[in-house]
Amino acid sequence: MFLFVLFRSVWKRIKGALLWVITTAIVIGLLLGILYGLVGKVDFTVRHLSSSTTTFPSTFTAYSRNQPCIGSASHQCSAYSASTASEKTWTMHATFPEYVVALATIVGSVLFSIFGGVGIACLPLGLIFSFIRRPKAVITRSQYIKEATELGKKAKELREAADALHQEERSGSKGRKWRKNVKAVEKELLLLEDDVKALEEVYPQGEKAETSWALTVIGYLAKLVLGVLGLIVSVAWVTHIVIYLLIDPPLSAFLNEVFIKLDNLWGLLGTAAFAFFCFYLLVATIAGAMMLGLRLVFITIHPMKWGATLMNSFLFNVGLILLCSISVIQFCATAFGYYAQATAAQEIFGHTLQSLRGIKYLYKYNVFQIAFVAFAGLTFVYYIAFGWRRRKPSGRFQLSS
Template structure:
């Protein structure tokens, strides 16, 4: 029988993802290059569609999963296993090949000597190095550890010479724990390695952003911008102008010192100045907002407070899910919520799942920005309204694609009851989690995620705001 709900999902989901991707590009793109660089923007948009769409494919897989207790659901309507292979391979190609190529191609642009051939060669060489390293790592690991050690219960009993419907028939309860070693395909191992790399970014960035983002929203409401007059605006803008002039002189001095080969010390100074510029631009935007918008619309101001509270509740629920279900298996917890919503009306279950899954992805963005501004050896690529360059789009999309593997694994592991009998559950919870070597890290990465969240909570509470140095009093030798 034709499942009309699957048809609705397969039509609506791509439209939603494409709409979100186009809106993101248009909303954040810089006004300077709004009418140029269409190809790399299209690549970034495609990466966003793949990342968002892959997360939404989980409830689609759930809707298509077989259920022997329901009529007309004895088998799958569509080949979701092939669907996942196509999507996950496309994500890998975008994250490892396509996005890095366009990122290096764009950053190799020299306004004094604009040569497409030079940009192309730089992009190809840099991408080949990344792809070669990835293939080398995966090949060596697959050659030596390309198996999955799957645990199972082995039952033993004596043969019984009775009829199947006889009351004398008994069942054995004697069992022992055993392990079977199965060779996995290169596809399964590549997905496992991408989950491994994704978890490195996810527990680091996502663990920070999942608690820092809602707390910063709530704290931002308490210290929200108040309306100011013309005289105060002129005074503050004069101070910002003086700081900008001082930072411009520092940048020129650093440019003179960095001619030729750029040392590690010079790179650290560049990152420090980039951070200072980012904060100064944010301070200017906040000042203009306070003067022109009279402190801002109450819908936006109080909307951020509500958003912060919703995000805080979501973060708490995720932490409880890790303890209650993932660790001790005491109660299905959020699985029960999703299953009941899905039984009542499938769209409600998808919306609830989307809130939990998308919050993990958004937390990764916020954690990357927060840590990038605090740690000097990170190069930040913040997404700012109407002021985001193409390289920032490509960098953040690459990061999103890599962490999406970890997000998919995490939500499938946390929602095992909700995603039971699905193709992605078989891939992640049967093979990937039991891969020899990296499977151990993947199983325990969620606890590193919790530990990072705890450290981030302590960090945000203990160090709510870092005292900024006055750019007019900074010398280049002080930037170390």
């Protein structure tokens, strides 16, 4: 009897989940089909050119930089001297997979502009300021007891608040205030865990206490080194975006030329550097999501901690990586267009995506690149102003009434 009741309960949940998945898939499929039929077209602007002919010359001494074209009176070729009336627009349907990738790229680019812009600055600066805020020495036993007592009181308050929220949930009063209090308890719990970890760092215990303190010191030195290297990469990224993408015409190909010169030194060296910059951009996006998730109330907190990460946090961050990875590919294909020319990524993200109706204007006016640089600048100013400060205790925790 017990197995029958258990099987019935599990089957009910599976059936409900399948119903939601199938309904969601049908709705999304219909929306994509309608949008693809209406605006899933690519517009290419071309010119109809014509030029005169002449006998094949016996020598080419008549041609120079000042006289590059056919005809004694021509100093420019037909592509330069053609009138605007020669411009025509070719319209063709994009393939359905390309259109789905384009829509996913738009959604991912919005998140990427925010999280990536914040992360490109907070990733290296967070490591550097973590070294600046590092504990300078081990505390005494009396100080440890005092701090541990305060943390114990804070843990008791959070336990009482969690029990009160659990009682509200069982009574069925899960309103807006209840969700706000749950987020507040989750945030305070994460901060409490950080405080406990910081206390364990400054007062290592056990037979290997001296070894633990030495490893702590080495760890903060490693953060400083990685932070400085990351800051160099972040500055190179932002500089490249400004001088190659935002300024028209570009001042320099910058990193594109660096990759090409590295390829000349060794075949895979430029490719490895290209992959490193792309991977760094993706890691910076995840770092930005972590930072904003811990500081903004309206974003669900999904922390990634060694040995203490919940399954829903894993799923959230995997989904974020998958969604933003498409935008990272598109962003890198645009930023490194000179190096990645004549590739499949450049064809999809460089030509088709930037010529798609309704979407091309976002890339024509560099909306996402400008937002990326703006968020990076704001984050840099924030860290310079407040990043070096230690976090003060928030005091007694109370639920909002």
